[in-house]
Amino acid sequence: MTDTRPDSVPPRRKGRKTLILAAMAVLVVAGAAGVYGIAGLQRNAGDPTCRPAVALAQQLKPLARGEVAAVTVAAEPLKLPDLAFEDGTGQPKKLSDFRGRTVLVNLWATWCVPCRKEMPALDNLQAKLGSPQFEVVAINIDTRDPAKPKKFLEDEKLTKLSFFSDASARVFQELKGVGRALGMPTSVLVDGEGCEIATIAGPAEWDSADALALVKGALAR
Template sequence: MAETTPLIRQPLFVVAVFGAAILGAGLALVTGRLAGKDRAEVAQCAMAAETLDRLRPLARGELAAVKVPSTPQPLPPLSFEGPDGRRLTLADFKGRTVLLNLWATWCAPCRQEMPALDALQADLGGDDFEVVAVNIDTRDPEKPQEWLKQAGITRLAHYRDPQAKIFQELKSAGKAFGMPTTLVIGPEGCAVAELAGPAEWHSQDAVAFVRAALGR
């Protein structure tokens, strides 16, 4: 029996080492891919750095609470429904500057700033810019559209996420702390400004800020 024990253990040891090597190689491959993706996102966002230089001195007055990060920020793959019910992601807006606003009918500050967002879209909206106001009401899907109609909001497309996952994803990324939540996203798909709370988005300060984000 003393002679057979090593013969049994040796193959098991070899299998264990071989399995560990395969596992390690797999983890290294996955880690490498993730690291490569992170590096690509950082490099892509670095292209928006000069936008931050234009925005920082303009975060004042009506937009004094806006935070302009030290570097452009990658965002999670946010998704929501478009006016036709089709699922969209931020990638669908790549090449355009977006003012992403999360709102709900139960949020009084959200309702208060919607007319200004509507006016901002009317003045600056076009091929290179859109106010993307995403409603996150989780009940009564007809209520947001009814409220927009009653409030005379006619220029904003009706985007929505009835599961409110977009808020949770931004919260997990440290980009949402309450309602409303607003991000300015450059054409590279990276956040160049963020705001927790309402603002007068059609004020002189806000229009100048968005124009600077557009490089106008």
């Protein structure tokens, strides 16, 4: 018996309608994938604010030699997370507080032997080049005894460095999240916009002629 109801659809027409709806769904999915793909490419392109930092890094590449040969200069724009920590009085600080200045962000801990060995060189770097244009921002990430790192600096007579700390060690996780902290110590040279200029995993002789030339080169440009 033939179905004469007004809303009935012959089997062939129903199948064609299903194909059309399926094709439309594919187009919608493909369009969404395209949008997300473009967004992903835009994210991967990096922050345009940091392109000058990459240009500077490439100019400094010949200076990454000798005692700072392990330094990797920035090849793509990277704006660092706005790292949050505390100063020596317990007041909150952020990396953005140093905007307009070139800084060497260093993560260290008293349980890290290479870190302890590196600290005198960082103190000397601050003594030689510290200015309104440049500062060594050495952030301690000891998570247990807050008095221990301060005592270490006092015992070693490291008086030029300002004391900064993050007892949660979140700064390490944030730098790790952008691929800039694989171990300790870690140092990142950052421009006045908060953009990476260069990074080194491990210690360096920061008061050596090679290191001074690298930092001076960043400041001169």
